[in-house]
Amino acid sequence: MAEATTYDPLGAVGTWSRRRAKFIIYTLVTLFALIYVLPLFVVVTNSFRDLRDISLNGLIALPHSFSLDYWSQAWDKFCVGGTCEGIKPFFFNSVSMVVPATIISTAIGSINGYILSKWRFPGSEILFGLMTLGVFMPGQMVLLPWARVLGLLGIINTTSGLVLIHCVQGLSFTTLFCRNYYVNIPDDLIKAARIDGAGFWRIFRKLILPLSPPILIVTVIWQFTNIWNEFLFAVIFSSGTHQPITAALIALSAGGTAVHNYNIESAAVLIAALPPLLIYLFGGRYFLRGLTQGAIK
Amino acid sequence: MASLTIQSLKKNFGSVPVLKGIDLEVKTGEFVVLVGPSGCGKSTLLAIIAGLESVTEGQVKIDTRVVNTVPPKDRDIAMVFQSYALYPTMTVRGNMMFGMESRGVPKPAREKAVARVAELLQIESLLDRKPSQLSGGQRQRVAMGRALVRDPALFLFDEPLSNLDAKLRVEMRTEIKKLYQRLGKTTIYVTHDQVEAMTLASRIAVMHQGLVQQFAEPRTVYDRPANMFVASFMGSPSMNFLPAQINASGSPTVVLAEGNGEPNRLPLPKGVANADSDHRPVVFGIRPENLTRYDRRQAEDIPYLGTIEAPVEVVEPTGAETMVVVRIAGREVIARFEPNAAPAVGEKVKLAVDMTKACLFDPETEMLI
Numbered sequence: 001m002a003e004a005t006t007y008d009p010l011g012a013v014g015t016w017s018r019r020r021a022k023f024i025i026y027t028l029v030t031l032f033a034l035i036y037v038l039p040l041f042v043v044v045t046n047s048f049r050d051l052r053d054i055s056l057n058g059l060i061a062l063p064h065s066f067s068l069d070y071w072s073q074a075w076d077k078f079c080v081g082g083t084c085e086g087i088k089p090f091f092f093n094s095v096s097m098v099v100p101a102t103i104i105s106t107a108i109g110s111i112n113g114y115i116l117s118k119w120r121f122p123g124s125e126i127l128f129g130l131m132t133l134g135v136f137m138p139g140q141m142v143l144l145p146w147a148r149v150l151g152l153l154g155i156i157n158t159t160s161g162l163v164l165i166h167c168v169q170g171l172s173f174t175t176l177f178c179r180n181y182y183v184n185i186p187d188d189l190i191k192a193a194r195i196d197g198a199g200f201w202r203i204f205r206k207l208i209l210p211l212s213p214p215i216l217i218v219t220v221i222w223q224f225t226n227i228w229n230e231f232l233f234a235v236i237f238s239s240g241t242h243q244p245i246t247a248a249l250i251a252l253s254a255g256g257t258a259v260h261n262y263n264i265e266s267a268a269v270l271i272a273a274l275p276p277l278l279i280y281l282f283g284g285r286y287f288l289r290g291l292t293q294g295a296i297k
Numbered sequence: 298m299a300s301l302t303i304q305s306l307k308k309n310f311g312s313v314p315v316l317k318g319i320d321l322e323v324k325t326g327e328f329v330v331l332v333g334p335s336g337c338g339k340s341t342l343l344a345i346i347a348g349l350e351s352v353t354e355g356q357v358k359i360d361t362r363v364v365n366t367v368p369p370k371d372r373d374i375a376m377v378f379q380s381y382a383l384y385p386t387m388t389v390r391g392n393m394m395f396g397m398e399s400r401g402v403p404k405p406a407r408e409k410a411v412a413r414v415a416e417l418l419q420i421e422s423l424l425d426r427k428p429s430q431l432s433g434g435q436r437q438r439v440a441m442g443r444a445l446v447r448d449p450a451l452f453l454f455d456e457p458l459s460n461l462d463a464k465l466r467v468e469m470r471t472e473i474k475k476l477y478q479r480l481g482k483t484t485i486y487v488t489h490d491q492v493e494a495m496t497l498a499s500r501i502a503v504m505h506q507g508l509v510q511q512f513a514e515p516r517t518v519y520d521r522p523a524n525m526f527v528a529s530f531m532g533s534p535s536m537n538f539l540p541a542q543i544n545a546s547g548s549p550t551v552v553l554a555e556g557n558g559e560p561n562r563l564p565l566p567k568g569v570a571n572a573d574s575d576h577r578p579v580v581f582g583i584r585p586e587n588l589t590r591y592d593r594r595q596a597e598d599i600p601y602l603g604t605i606e607a608p609v610e611v612v613e614p615t616g617a618e619t620m621v622v623v624r625i626a627g628r629e630v631i632a633r634f635e636p637n638a639a640p641a642v643g644e645k646v647k648l649a650v651d652m653t654k655a656c657l658f659d660p661e662t663e664m665l666i
Binding site: 193202 | 344347348349368369370374375376378379380381382384385386387395396399400443447
């Protein structure tokens with residue numbers, strides 16, 4: 001897998017116009033980067049400012065005060081929806097929802113992809129087509145069916161309920177990712193392994209899985225981020241102390257007091273945004289590589 | 298070691314028939330090459346023997362056991378793939394051991410088998426490398442090693458040399474032949490390269506359009522091709538075909554259709570023509586090497602020698618020999634000359650035709666007469 005050489009669109013022009021073009025490009029890029037980063041800057045600074053500073057100088061202003069106190073308040077002291085333990089319990093609600101949902105949906109997606117690419121059966125292409133339809137299905141469409149299913153199973157307002165929803169909703173994506181990746185693994189490998197006496201699971205463990213890290217990382221990042229950030233199912237199928245963090249953030253800003261604690265809310269939002277951010281930071285390299293990587297040599 | 302019997306085997310992909318009734322009998326220890334142009338069904342036949350494809354109709358037997366529904370792993374076969382199909386995440390050693398691990402062979406026995414084959418193929422130094430760290434020729438060796446290490450009843454090769462460059466291909470071909478001579482294992486070898494077929498096979502099965510056209514020793518396939526397809530597929534440059542007619546009166550001759558000049562009469566060996574075949578239209582087939590410059594001294598050694606005068610149109614020296622395109626009876630015909638006896642373009646050359654090597658085909662059925 002050779003790295004593609006960078007294409008330089010300015011390769012053919014003179015030094016002077018080259019410099020000028022570069023200057024314009026970098027100015028524009030910097031400008032847009034600033035525009036994108038500005039809201040984050042506002043939220044980050046507000047999470048350290050005291051309320052007086054915010055109300056005097058406005059929400060969008062350079063900080064005149066600094067304290068780490070609001071972060072710790074947001075984490076485990078502030079009152080949200082009747083309990084005063086900050087967003088910590090909701091954060092862990094999210095963790096206990098995201099981790100199993102990501103692992104289960106990735107694992108099943110990987111096996112699905114393996115079957116749909118290497119053990120085709122009559123109708124498997126149609127089945128795959130139907131599964132990918134799920135990618136285009138908006139969550140709103142399936143709210144009522146899910147309400148019914150969760151009700152029947154008796155797991156409304158539980159973490160397991162949300163795990164189930166996210167596993168099923170995520171399967172279209174994970175299957176699609178894995179299937180399209182495994183399709184590029186040469187069929188001859190599977191044939192050779194079959195002649196070598198390996199069965200369905202042994203081929204999966206010994207051949208497919210060792211080739212899978214790039215696509216599994218992509219799938220895990222995708223699932224983790226989406227499930228962590230998911231709001232609709234979270235807010236509808238959970239309440240009170242069972243809410244994941246996205247739902248709890250709303251409860252936090254819609255708290256009993258009339259005063260908006262912008263600093264604490266900002267800190268809470270940032271805490272809530274940290275896990276996907278970290279996942280991207282550590283896995284981002286693999287994410288791009290996995291998305292663009294096709295053939296396996 | 299085992300024999301292989303295939304009886305009236307048919308295979309359809311959906312509604313498309315790919316194999317239309319194959320009968321093959323491979324004796325124990327034979328090296329059989331399935332050869333044919335792409336799409337003739339040879340690889341499908343191999344996949345069916347391996348158990349990777351199902352049988353639509355007919356029987357596949359290894360020794361006396363019908364294996365139609367036996368899974369690949371229980372057929373006691375080993376296969377070398379065109380793409381080598383080495384497991385990319387495993388070392389060479391891992392690749393060679395995988396099959397034995399799957400079958401639960403104990404570790405000391407596995408180590409011993411790998412050591413034996415690694416020595417045989419001289420790949421000891423590669424055992425701890427990954428396939429991606431190997432050159433094409435090395436991968437090919439490892440792929441063969443993986444097959445050899447199992448010591449199976451039947452070896453299957455699916456175009457194993459196609460991915461190698463020309464020089465390496467010739468080297469590996471010799472090496473496969475040496476290996477076969479040493480081990481004497483029953484082998485089925487698929488290729489589209491007729492030279493590979495000629496050099497390696499104990500017997501060749503020439504396939505075309507889902508049927509075996511001829512199944513015989515290389516010499517027979519070459520000298521007495523069963524039909525015009527086999528005649529033109531085997532040999533390079535391929536056999537020349539000319540429309541002709543048998544003349545059985547007197548000493549029998551074959552008369553080439555007229556081009557612009559006199560009809561050419563060529564003497565037929567005894568027994569080819571009789572009174573019934575007088576005036577019968579035929580296709581006259583002659584290989585380039587049996588069509589060369591007339592030489593009075595050599596001519597005396599050949600019992601049935603025809604002569605044709607023909608203008609030279611193209612001269613193609615290849616080094617060891619010179620191919621010459623001449624025009625006979627209005628058609629382009631390729632003749633083979635010694636380089637130092639090569640004619641010049643435009644020259645009218647007298648050609649000697651070795652009629653003992655000529656083949657006559659029926660123009661309707663295209664079968665050998």
